[in-house]
Amino acid sequence: MNIASILASKGREVVTIGPRQTVRQALRVLVAHNIGALVVVGEADRPVGIVSERDIVREAARNERVFTRTVAAIMTKDVIIGQPQDDLSSVGHTMTERRIRHLPVMDGGRLVGIVSIGDVVKAQRDRYQGEVETLQTQLLGGRA
């Protein structure tokens, strides 16, 4: 199973923000979409970073004027990018080990989605549930 199957039923496009926009603007976008992170895109919609609730909290703890800072100043620049064909298990492992909550996904130079650790856990849970369901039915000969 690959992460394309997660993106397939997420439906909406990736929510992005520009690096020169402010933290206040970023917060408004996060709240409007009820999400936890935004992909920061520069020229030609190329991802240059990711800005999450965590980045904003960290900045707020040390800076009273957090709201007027730019996204570029507080974003995480070292972003790991996934591909739709990446295996769910490899992605799950990498996100867990490297403490990544959001993985932007690109296909042929285009940003096509974002996968959260919650999405990965849900997909893995559904996969195991499905396997258990199938095995049970077979054991019980359809009497489940």
Added chain:
Amino acid sequence: MGAGPTGYYAADHLFRQQAAVVAVDVFDRLPTPYGLVRAGVAPDHQKIKSVTAAFDKVAAHPRFRFYGGVEFGTHVRVEDLRRHYHQILYSTGAQTDRRMGIPGEDLRGSHAATEFVAWYNGHPDYRDRQFDLSQERAAVVGVGNVAVDVARILCRSPEELGTTDIADYALDALRKSRVREVYLLGRRGPAQAAFTNPEIKELGELADADVTALPAEVELDELSRAALERSPDRATQKKVEILREYARRSPTGRSKRLILRFLVSPVELRGGDAGEVVAMRLVQNTLEATATGALQARPTARFEELPVGLVFRSVGYRGVPLPGVPFNDSWGVILNERGRVLDPETRQPRVGEYTAGWIKRGPTGVIGTNKPDAAETVACMLEDLAQGRLLQPAEPDPAAAERLVRARQPGYVSYADWLRLDALEVARGRAAGRPRVKFTSVEEMRAALDR
């Protein structure tokens, strides 16, 4: 729309909830239900097919109706459904296959594995397909369970097939088959192969075929070994062990050979004078890690030529757009969020339209994976019901929907009809020592039902 496993799972979830009294009508373009359990699951895997007993229990619910032989877009359109139903669920699956995209793909003798599968399973749309089984060598591209099914069916002896519910015409054709060598080709290594262990183990127990693999190809490369050490996974370790054991086997003189190959991709099919496949050019691959640590195949400059007269590609399924239903072309699914169909312009949910199963998330998982998937969609349906976000049908009376179906498709098959067909198939099978002998054409089914 669609009486495959997902349709039943969704109906079951709808019947089990307490918030509303629900009536469910399930439509299928085929006269018979069960989707790929009937037309996809291999005939020598009857145990997997036993899931239909659970489906029949759902269908026995007093507010369940089946309209077989009724096609969405032909007999009923979305406007019709909006007149009669509060909610519509599309569970039509992934009906077409992905192409390899290489020269020669359309030569005679090159097929989609799914067509062969539908043919041997007696799918009415595929019963007239021709496969040249006079060829001695065949290649199956892909290492998922469908690819394994095709390779196994090609390698089964007539005696083995004779105890299954394979379509009669397919049994005749396979009895005369001259296929002696079957190659199963994986583009990545053994640790990345999608087939599951019971399927691969079965290949080592065929009555009249020797299974083998190349020792060099079943040894793990450094990246796969490291990945397996980082997150030890018993199933993958076991899979590699089974394949290593196959590589050590020596031929025992069985009449067919099944050769498992890894780290190779077809780059071209070569044609003969009559436009038929005579060989496949393969490139050997190595593995490289992507940013997320997933291992992907990278072609090398090493090529080889495999003489084969039959090719079955099994490199994935893909959904087919439904007339009037938004489609997401990137993923080959209905445009949706958690099962709610979205309007392509606004990306907001379309009231009363939902999707589940392969046409919602793409072709992944086993039959049971569609159960949690259908549950997610049904949860959205119930949430919308509670919020009053429903269609406002002009004629919600179940009798009105039935009148519509009768008018559009007088020859539709009800569940009672199907149960009669089922009993007839099983009775025909009993006489021959088989689980059933399938009806494979719509005319045959109509005749059996005295229509």
